[in-house]
Amino acid sequence: MSVTAAQGFLAAGIAAGIKENGNPDLALVVNSGPRLAAAGVFTSNRVKAAPVRWSEQVLKGGRVSAVILNSGGANACTGPLGFQDTHATAEKVAEVLDGHSAAEVAVASTGLIGVRLPMDKLLPGVEKAAAELTGHGGEKAAIAIKTTDSVHKTAQVTKDGWTVGGMAKGAGMLAPGLATMLAVLTTDADVPAEQLDAALRAATRATFDRVDSDGCMSTNDTVLLLASGASGVVPDQDAFAEAVREVCDDLARQLIGDAEGASKDIRIEVINAADEDDAVEVGRSIARNNLLKCAIHGEDPNWGRVLSAIGTTAAAFDPDRLNVAINDVWVCKNGSVGEDRELVDMRYREVRITADLAAGTESAVIWANDLTADYVHENSAYSS
Amino acid sequence: MSVTAAQGFLAAGIAAGIKENGNPDLALVVNSGPRLAAAGVFTSNRVKAAPVRWSEQVLKGGRVSAVILNSGGANACTGPLGFQDTHATAEKVAEVLDGHSAAEVAVASTGLIGVRLPMDKLLPGVEKAAAELTGHGGEKAAIAIKTTDSVHKTAQVTKDGWTVGGMAKGAGMLAPGLATMLAVLTTDADVPAEQLDAALRAATRATFDRVDSDGCMSTNDTVLLLASGASGVVPDQDAFAEAVREVCDDLARQLIGDAEGASKDIRIEVINAADEDDAVEVGRSIARNNLLKCAIHGEDPNWGRVLSAIGTTAAAFDPDRLNVAINDVWVCKNGSVGEDRELVDMRYREVRITADLAAGTESAVIWANDLTADYVHENSAYSS
Numbered sequence: 001m002s003v004t005a006a007q008g009f010l011a012a013g014i015a016a017g018i019k020e021n022g023n024p025d026l027a028l029v030v031n032s033g034p035r036l037a038a039a040g041v042f043t044s045n046r047v048k049a050a051p052v053r054w055s056e057q058v059l060k061g062g063r064v065s066a067v068i069l070n071s072g073g074a075n076a077c078t079g080p081l082g083f084q085d086t087h088a089t090a091e092k093v094a095e096v097l098d099g100h101s102a103a104e105v106a107v108a109s110t111g112l113i114g115v116r117l118p119m120d121k122l123l124p125g126v127e128k129a130a131a132e133l134t135g136h137g138g139e140k141a142a143i144a145i146k147t148t149d150s151v152h153k154t155a156q157v158t159k160d161g162w163t164v165g166g167m168a169k170g171a172g173m174l175a176p177g178l179a180t181m182l183a184v185l186t187t188d189a190d191v192p193a194e195q196l197d198a199a200l201r202a203a204t205r206a207t208f209d210r211v212d213s214d215g216c217m218s219t220n221d222t223v224l225l226l227a228s229g230a231s232g233v234v235p236d237q238d239a240f241a242e243a244v245r246e247v248c249d250d251l252a253r254q255l256i257g258d259a260e261g262a263s264k265d266i267r268i269e270v271i272n273a274a275d276e277d278d279a280v281e282v283g284r285s286i287a288r289n290n291l292l293k294c295a296i297h298g299e300d301p302n303w304g305r306v307l308s309a310i311g312t313t314a315a316a317f318d319p320d321r322l323n324v325a326i327n328d329v330w331v332c333k334n335g336s337v338g339e340d341r342e343l344v345d346m347r348y349r350e351v352r353i354t355a356d357l358a359a360g361t362e363s364a365v366i367w368a369n370d371l372t373a374d375y376v377h378e379n380s381a382y383s384s
Numbered sequence: 385m386s387v388t389a390a391q392g393f394l395a396a397g398i399a400a401g402i403k404e405n406g407n408p409d410l411a412l413v414v415n416s417g418p419r420l421a422a423a424g425v426f427t428s429n430r431v432k433a434a435p436v437r438w439s440e441q442v443l444k445g446g447r448v449s450a451v452i453l454n455s456g457g458a459n460a461c462t463g464p465l466g467f468q469d470t471h472a473t474a475e476k477v478a479e480v481l482d483g484h485s486a487a488e489v490a491v492a493s494t495g496l497i498g499v500r501l502p503m504d505k506l507l508p509g510v511e512k513a514a515a516e517l518t519g520h521g522g523e524k525a526a527i528a529i530k531t532t533d534s535v536h537k538t539a540q541v542t543k544d545g546w547t548v549g550g551m552a553k554g555a556g557m558l559a560p561g562l563a564t565m566l567a568v569l570t571t572d573a574d575v576p577a578e579q580l581d582a583a584l585r586a587a588t589r590a591t592f593d594r595v596d597s598d599g600c601m602s603t604n605d606t607v608l609l610l611a612s613g614a615s616g617v618v619p620d621q622d623a624f625a626e627a628v629r630e631v632c633d634d635l636a637r638q639l640i641g642d643a644e645g646a647s648k649d650i651r652i653e654v655i656n657a658a659d660e661d662d663a664v665e666v667g668r669s670i671a672r673n674n675l676l677k678c679a680i681h682g683e684d685p686n687w688g689r690v691l692s693a694i695g696t697t698a699a700a701f702d703p704d705r706l707n708v709a710i711n712d713v714w715v716c717k718n719g720s721v722g723e724d725r726e727l728v729d730m731r732y733r734e735v736r737i738t739a740d741l742a743a744g745t746e747s748a749v750i751w752a753n754d755l756t757a758d759y760v761h762e763n764s765a766y767s768s
Contacts, residue, residue: 047695047703047719077691079704079720113688114721219692290674290755291763298764304497307461308603311431319431320463335431336463337498371674373757379675380682 002138002154003029005165007188008228011137013144016125018072018111018118024144025072026122028129029184030097031065035229036104038064039197041204043221049076050083051107052220054090058106062193064226065104067184068093068129069145070122071169073111076219085117092123096130108182108222110147110169142167145182148378150258155250157243161233162189164243168251170258180218181208181255185247188231189240199241200225207248210280210366211256212287223248256367261374264296267367268353274360278315282355283366285309293371299346301326306353307335316359323356386522386538387413389549390572392612395521397528400509402456402495402502409456410506411525412513413568414481415449419613420488422448423581425588427605433460434467435491436604438474442490446577448610449488451568452477452513453529454506455553457495460603469501476507480514492566492606494531494553526551529566532762534642539634541627546573546615548627552635554642564602565592565639569631573624574613583625584609591632594664594750595640596671607632640751645758648680651751652737658744662699666739667750669693677755683730685710690737691719700743707740 004011009031016026031038040059042052058064068089075082090105109117132140142152146169156165170181185200204223225244235243256265268286273279286292289309295302303324310322324332329344331337351370388395393415400410415422424443426436442448452473459466474489493501516524526536530553540549554565569584588607609628619627640649652670657663670676673693679686687708694706708716713728715721735754 045692045695046697046701047691047706074688077688077716077720079718082720113686113692114716116721219688219695290759294760294763297760300764302497304458304461304603307431308429308497311429311603313430317430322431332461332498334463336461336466337500371760373760375674376678376681376755376757376760379678380684 001156002142002165002167003184003186004135004138005156006163006186006228008032008230009186010133010135011141012129012132012134013137013140014125014129014132016128017121018070025070026125026129027069027141027144028133029067029141029186030133031226031228033228035190035227036063036065037191037193037196037227038062038224039193039200040106040222040224041200043218045219047077047219049074049109049220050078050086051075051109052222053083054086055106055108055222058103061103063104064106064224065100066093066097067106067108067224068126069108069182070117071110071145071147073109073115073117074113074220075109075117076113078114078116082116085119088119089122089126092126096127106224110145110182110220113219138165138167145169148260153251153254155247157246159235159239159243162231162235163187164247166247166251168255170255181221183223183251185225185244187227188229189227190229190232190234191227191240195237195240196225196227199244202241203245203248206245207252210364211252212284212366212368256369259369260378261372262369263372264351264370265349265367266296266351266353266369267365269363269365270355270357271363272360273357273362274316276362276364278357279362279364280366281313282310282315282357283364285313286353286355287366287368290371296351297370297372301331301341301344301346303331306355307332310355315357317357321358323358325354327352385540386526386549386551387568387570388519388522389540390547390570390612392416392572392614393570394517394519395525396513396516396518397521397524398509398513398516400512401505402454408528409454410509410513411453411528412517413451413525413570414517415610415612417612419574419611420447420449421575421577421580421611422446422608423577423584424490424606424608425584427602429603431461431603433458433493433604434462434470435459435493436606437467438470439490439492439606442487445488447488448490448608449484450477450481451490451492451608452510453492453566454501455494455529455531457493457499457501458497458604459493459501460497462498462500466500469503472503473506473510476510480511490608494529494566494604497603522549522551529553532644537635537638539631541630543619543623543627545617546619547571548631550631550635552639554639565605567607567635569609569628571611572613572615573611573617573619574615575611575619575624579621580609580611583628586625587629587632590629591636594748595636596668596750596752640753643753644762645756646753647756648735648754649733649751650680650735650737650753651749652739653747653749654739654741655747656744657741657746658700660746660748662741663746663748664750665697666694666699666741667748669697670737670739671750671752674755680735681754681756685715685725685728685730687715690739691716694739699741701741705742707742709738711736
């Protein structure tokens with residue numbers, strides 16, 4: 001599992017003292033080749049953390065030899081000095097790993113916004129992590145990037161002679177401080193950077209981008225895919241893209257399943273949309289409706305709130321032709337009362353909402369969570 | 385106060401039995417002229433309740449002789465039969481009020497979506513309300529349109545010989561069932577429909593439209609302005625528009641102050657925006673950020689969440705020039721750490737967030753509420 005499932009990768013996870021409670025907080029992933037191809041996708045938030053701005057530059061070269069990730073601080077909104085901290089971190093990694101260049105070291109950070117990282121602890125931590133690098137360090141690395149995650153998240157898909165593995169952190173896009181999601185995927189397949197990029201963008205678009213627990217967009221979101229080529233196998237591009245999608249999907253589902261304070265995982269499928277963009281827009285609008293999220297928490301099949309959310313979108317539909325099912329009971333037909341809402345059984349963690357726009361043939365699935373008093377408690381007391 | 389403060393209006397509020405608990409649930413407002421001019425603004429939700437679709441047609445004529453409003457049921461997503469119920473209600477009002485036409489009777493409903501109204505109770509209620517019409521019935525009418533409102537809401541502005549009064553219901557745009565806000569304003573000023581329309585649109589744009597407690601948009605929102613001309617005074621158009629704005633602002637503030645489950649009223653002022661649209665977009669993004677709303681609830685001046693919300697917008701700004709104050713302490717300067725966050729005193733109900741985009745000279749104010757466990761409780765148990 002994790003980032004060391006594929007050949008050609010070493011990893012470590014240690015406690016550098018960035019977190020005051022002494023928990024692991026620094027992870028290092030090293031690509032030992034022979035190939036150093038890489039691709040990355042980053043938050044679309046215009047307020048970007050220093051490590052995101054750094055890593056975006058690194059990834060433009062299509063080569064990453066190492067990734068250093070810290071929890072315990074997002075290094076976002078920290079100004080020019082925060083960017084210097086990121087730069088110094090990459091330089092330190094290049095220094096302790098013989099023969100590496102800082103320009104090929106990606107950096108990712110997660111934690112509270114607006115606080116400088118304790119570099120007096122982080123830089124010695126880099127040395128310690130480098131000393132502990134092993135071909136079985138993936139799980140420790142996954143543990144070291146946790147913030148409010150209750151469990152660490154790893155995934156793996158193995159095909160004919162090659163593997164895609166990965167780790168992620170994020171408490172369901174609900175992470176306090178908004179430094180939400182980091183993920184690193186590795187593969188020993190022999191794939192050039194352009195194909196990694198295509199596979200990663202297609203995969204994240206249909207997985208991480210469709211997880212929407214609270215509509216809040218992080219300053220730090222980072223997903224990286226590194227290829228070592230160590231298997232010597234050049235996979236079929238479609239098969240490779242599918243494997244990357246599977247690992248991303250697995251990790252994305254683990255994020256939703258571990259969402260802070262959530263008691264329900266909500267699968268929102270929009271069907272019969274005029275196009276995929278419409279389906280995604282409607283799915284997101286439903287996913288972000290606080291009143292509906294409260295109703296789901298209360299196990300109340302309140303389909304009126306689904307219709308009201310659909311009504312705020314610009315998607316193609318006729319209000320009098322909308323149909324909505326909750327857990328497969330079509331409680332709304334033709335924009336009005338449908339089957340008896342008493343038939344809806346909402347006792348289980350997974351709740352399925354199906355919105356039929358009756359406007360075409362496209363569809364999309366968005367995953368969300370309910371809104372709970374626990375969410376409020378966790379997120380009202382984080383930085384204090 | 386309320387809709388009978390202006391001359392030429394009668395009102396009543398009674399218990400028709402629509403609400404099972406026996407509380408008042410039916411209000412009637414009658415314009416006895418001599419003028420019957422009227423204007424209205426309605427929800428922009430594409431899923432519109434039957435009474436909204438009816439009243440939009442009525443208002444096209446610019447004349448309204450009576451408004452019938454019920455709580456206890458939104459009559460939204462009720463199909464053709466629901467629309468027939470609205471039509472029958474207007475016909476009943478015209479029948480019991482001698483000389484009225486149903487085509488000049490506006491209808492408004494509020495309550496749960498997706499449930500037919502009990503017409504066997506509502507229609508006899510119209511007769512009862514008509515029998516109780518008085519020139520002092522405004523407060524009773526305001527009480528009869530309450531749903532989860534803890535108090536009824538009325539307002540009044542009197543100028544040189546003429547008055548604008550009004551009533552509203554809505555628990556801060558947080559109302560369960562999404563049938564959120566109804567408001568009726570009346571004036572005895574002698575103003576034609578076109579000027580009423582201009583004044584009302586300008587007023588709602590800067591008041592009701594900038595109240596954003598939970599980002600949820602109702603299927604039933606309706607704001608009506610009726611003029612009787614009974615004062616005989618033709619006011620200056622600017623003075624009249626200002627009076628309408630003042631009444632709308634007063635009522636809008638009362639909605640925020642009575643928001644379900646809220647413990648804080650959040651005044652978000654966006655300054656130095658390139659244009660007003662940018663200011664409103666940024667203000668709304670901040671207003672709708674659940675993580676920030678939780679932080680405010682926890683009296684945590686978590687400015688990173690403000691920056692993250694700004695970063696999701698398309699407004700003109702440079703991330704490195706953003707400044708944010710919370711209760712007048714500039715905790716973020718130039719996109720980075722500013723004054724000591726410990727200086728921020730958040731013990732009081734009103735919290736002021738100032739976001740300086742450093743991109744121009746325009747500004748806007750949006751009012752919002754915090755997100756609380758009480759909000760979750762109220763909205764997870766409403767329709768069950």
